[in-house]
Amino acid sequence: MWHLKDEDMTFESPWITTCVFFATLQQPLLTGREFTDADTKGSQKVAVVNLTFARRFYGSPQNAIGRLNR
Numbered sequence: 001m002w003h004l005k006d007e008d009m010t011f012e013s014p015w016i017t018t019c020v021f022f023a024t025l026q027q028p029l030l031t032g033r034e035f036t037d038a039d040t041k042g043s044q045k046v047a048v049v050n051l052t053f054a055r056r057f058y059g060s061p062q063n064a065i066g067r068l069n070r
Helices: 021-025 051-058
Strands: 003-005 010-012
Antiparallel strands (some): 003 010
């Protein structure tokens, strides 16, 4: 279940994934990077967003890279 608020860009997701998630689905990324083994509970938080999200909130997938979602 996703909870997304346009005004503050917060969201929650119950899903946890691993670094082989996209390879397993045979789904390439448009831009950016996949999750790695370095992405752990204690590391800087990262996210992968879909094309619709990137366009809606940042104008393009390229503009979404490195952005902070609070």
